[in-house]
Structure formats: structure tokens, C-alpha cells
Amino acid sequence: MTQAQERVARPRSRRLFVVVLLAALVLLFGVPWWLLVLGPQWPVAVFVVGTVLFAGAAVGFPWLMFLGHSRRAQDWAARIGDTTLGVVWVLFAWTLLGTVPRVVLGLAGVDNPLRSRLVAGLVVAVTLVLVLWGYVEAMRIPRVKRVDVVLPRLSPGMAGLRVVLLADTHFGPIDRARWSARTAAAVNALEPDVVCHAGDIADGTVERRQAQAAPLGDIRARLARVYVTGNHEYFGEAQAWLDHLTELGWESLHNRHVVVERGGARLVLAGIDDATARASGLPGHGANLTAALAGADPNLPVLLLAHQPRQVVVAEAAGIDLQVSGHTHGGQIWPFHYLVRVDQPTVHGLTRHGDRTQLYTTRGAGFWGPPLRVFAPSEITLLTLRTAG
Template identity: 30%
Template structure:
């Protein structure tokens, strides 16, 4: 029922956006009607692709080549919508601000051609960006940390469809090249039933680190039998932090690594986050790093936590979607000093959700050097 409601709203929104593009961009272009018809047919094909994507998103039983064609339209329509908004603004300025008819017509035609060229360019650039995962090297100073540590974070991988076994195998190779002492996965690891993702998830067994790989749930895990996924991850040697703390390091030279379930657990009324339980067994003399999928969980974090590692936002993934994300989350990407006691780092996501496209927010592997303040 939840999926049907989400799918209905999702597709309805894209129908409205498509109509807006057709009325406010295509109809106003100084192109021959034949080309406008082609453009509208292209929009209809994209809309059908969105529908197909929603059908196969959570049941990736089709070839990746077909899945790619079905996923691209989401990004194409969204970026065309953004282009149309900009086009509308400049078109209004030209219409109202240029009294000379010949000059107005010239500028309007220039705007038409440049807008179509811009739309094509940014879509191509967004697809190119999604293929390349950047390594972000971040140094974080932490009070009372006895010695330096090397930690790697990945987040929002969204295994399923285009994020397949080959993608994860390549990702694991890059992680292992960093010789991490600790590897953390801050939620939204899979985006399908584990039976479709098992081969890709199994590649995570090959991650090498001194103290192991740690995972906390993200909101997408709750859509796909979160209990089954948790147990499976445990069975392949990944430590799932379920509102609990482990001590990383030897003797008194380490730090607390805590983890909480995602805020979505409140809505689902299962696997709810509990910061008090998570910190109950922590060493009071050691600094604490907390894994929490959504940045806004920081509102529940006490001052005893030195650093929060989050994801969820994808850095916005596609401009200007980051502006909407900012309405829901206090931080979008990067390192921030939340208050006098606590810092937070938001990973932009290692994979992608929906279209294999990124614009203004690259995929990332975060390589932390934790040093004594």
C-alpha cells in the first residue's frame, strides 16, 4: 500500500512537470511545428520510462541496459523542468523589457536555441558525473583522541539495478587501497529485496580493515524487510550497530563508535533510533563517533558525541534539488561544526537514487584522518 501511494504521487508529479515543460518551453520555441511534435513525443517517452522505472525499481529482473533506459527519464525530466523555469524567467524579461520588436525576436530565438543546447549539455554532464566516484580526503580534529586513526565512510550506495555486483567489486577495491583501520556504511546500502542484491552485497565481505566494517540502517532499508537485511549483513561479517557502541582500538588509545537506527523507524514503529541506549555502554574517557543516517538526527545528539557521520542527502544529487533537501536537513554535505562540542560530516552518497545522474554533487568515498585536537 505504501509503495502504491508513493508510486502514484511520484508519477503524478512527473505528469504535471511534463505538462509544464510542454506548455512553457516546447510550445513557445521558435521551431517548426514538426520539431515541437518530436520534442513532445520525447517527453511522452520519458514519462513512460518513469512509469516503467517505478514498476521495475524494486524488482530488478530486467537487463541493466533496459533498466538504464528506464531510469534516465527521471533525471531528464527534472533537469528539463529546471531549464524551463530559467527559460520562463528570461522569456518574461525579454518580453517585458525589450520594446524593439526585431531585437526582442532575435533575443527570443537566441534564448530558444541556447536553452535547448543547455538542457542537452547538462543532461550529458550529469550522466558523466554519476560514473565517477570521487575520493574526499578529510582531516578531523577530535578532542581527547589519543592517536590518529584512518577511517573510510561510504553511504547511500543503493544496491539494485545499475548498482550491481561489478560496481560493488570495484568500490571494494578502492576502499581496500586506502588501508583503513575502520570502514563505516551509513545507511541506504540496498534499494531492493536482498534476494536481488545478494551477489552485490556479498562483495562487501572482501573489505579489509583493521577493526572491521560497521553499518547502520537508512530509511530505504525499511522498505525491503529490514530485519532480513540486518541478519544477512551480520552473517557475512559486517557489524550492524543497533543502538549500541563498540570500542575501537586497544587499551585506552581508542574511541567509541556508536550507531543508531534511522529516524524512519519512528514512522514504521520498528527498529527505532535510541541515542540513550546507543551510548549506554560507551567509555566516558574516550571520544565518541556516532553513525546516524540522516543529518537531522543531530538534534537528538548529546554534547558527549564528538563527531557524527551521516549521509541521506546525496548532496542534493541534481541541482537545484539541493535547495529542497535543505528544507528537510540542516546540513547537505561536508564537514560542519554543529556546536562547541560536536562536529558533523555528511557524505554525498557513494551511489545514486533514481537516474544515474549527478549535477553539483559528486558521488564520494570519504577518507578520514582522525587526529588529536
């Protein structure tokens, strides 16, 4: 692209961003206001208070998100902005679902404005319950999900290998140092042979999130602790996080592999950078499976760490036995998983791709942005590798 083309493209991109932002604000804040505040024909006082609340939130939200997630991120703004995003998303989704009881009440002969007021009350009550429950789910220690994975090429000496998968810890504006320590203890209680962290350790620099990430250094594994970058590392200091995890005793699989051995059997643990790494412009970064497998015995089974499930396309072409990923959060706040599914081949669980390759996608241990998890519980995954026999 020439400099002249770039000068033309920049304003167009900015205009598109503004249009998308305004459309999102109108939908997220305008639809609930229309159906919950305007439609029910409340008394003037209720209408004014509701309108002021929605208008204030709509105006303040983009400002808070900018302050909280720009390069000079201010955690207080991120906490408020992220929480606002979570609450309004739940309210928006359940306002739309309120169409169902609205129709039912209409068929039952309940007239307006009583019908609209009943539905508005129901939507607000459901939203309040889900937000409170979602906060508890987000802040709790992740549940352990146990999954057996059969790998036909696995040698008997590796049968029963215990692989613990972590991803999406997202240490960020809310200080979760105690949560991190308790999560590390839960991992150690599983007595893993291998521990994998599939990326998105934190939102922010190593300096700002070091205390929250410190308990990762206490995690123990008999054979290896391995880590790859996620897309959020590339919003900040990807190389610094790779270096820091190395300092904590982890193997940073920056397009490379290690081989573990047990009972005379061997397994290749490979890792590639996140799918966004190359676009970040960071020198030396970009997913490269060929480099990751360079020198590996092609007869050995391979467990690949790749942050995004969609990277399985490359894994399948290379005949990888098992890819482990995160990124999706299982949708995090229902029904967002429908949008995630547009971008990713799977949202959660074990899936098969081609004749050999399997993919396990974890819902992740933490959360991004809104401190909520609604119908998408966090998890620590214990994968037990089995032979075909």
C-alpha cells in the same frame, strides 16, 4: 485513531497523493513543453513531434515508476522511469533558468519567435551536455575526499586514526557489481583503521542485490567495519541487510556500540537505526541512542553512525563527539540540494553543532533513481581524527 477515522483518512490521503502527483507532472513536463515547444511557434511537424514526446513521457512516467519501485519491482521499468525523472528534472530546471537569456535577448532587440527558438535550442543543448556528463559522474568510481577532524577528547593513542566513510551505495536496477568491486579496492588502498557504511546499501532485497553487495565483504580495516541502516533499507528488508552485513564480516550497529583500541587509547563506535525505522513498524527497530550507548564509558569519545544528518539533534543532546551521515547525496542533481536543505540541517561537509558535537555529511558513493550526478560528485571520505594539541 478509530476505525471510522481511518476509513475517512484513507480516501483523503489518496486524493492528496493524486493531486500532488498531477501537480508534479504538470510542472515537470508542462513547463518545458510550454516554453520549448509551444512558445517558439515551431513549424507544425516540430510542434507535433515535441508534443507527442512530452505527452508520452508524462503519461508513461508514473506507470514506469510504479512498476519499477513497487513491491514486485521490475528493474527494466525502474531504469527507464528513473532516467526519465533525471532528464526531465534537468530540463525543467534549465528551462526556468532560460528566462535569463530570454530577457537578455529581448533587451538586445531580438524578437519572437527567434528569441524563443534560440533559448529553446540553448536549453536543450545544455540539458544534453549535463545529462551525459551527469551519467559519467554517477557511474565513475567515487573520488576520495580527505578531511581532518579535531576531537578534543581524543587520546593521543588514537591520533591519526584513519576512518573511511561510505554511504548511499544504492545497489539497484543497474547492475554495478564491477563498480562495487572497484570501489571496495579504492577503500582498501586507503589502508583504513575503521570503515563505516552509513546506510542505504541497496534498493531491493538481499537476494536481488547480493551480487552487487558482495565486494563489501572484501573491504579490509585494521580495527573495525561498522554499518547502520538507512531509510531505503526500510522499504524492503532492513533486518535481512543487517544480518547479511554481519555474514560479510561487518559489525551491524543496530542501536549498539563497539569499542576499538589502539596505542592504549579507546574509541566508542556507536550506531542507531535510521530516523524512519520506527514508522516502518518493523519489530525491534527505531533509533535509540540510549540503547546504543548502554554500558559505554562516558569518558571515552564517541563516533556515531546515523544515516540522516537531522539525527544530529539527538547526538548533540547526548554530547556525541562526531556523527557521520549520508542520505543527502549532496543534492545529486543540481539544484535539488535546495529542497534537501529544507529537510536536513546540512547537505555536505563538516559542521559543528553545540559546544562538542561535529557532523560530517558525505555526498555518498552511489546514486538513487536517476543515474545522474550533476554538480554533486560522489565521494569516498577519508576522515583523519586529530587531537586538540
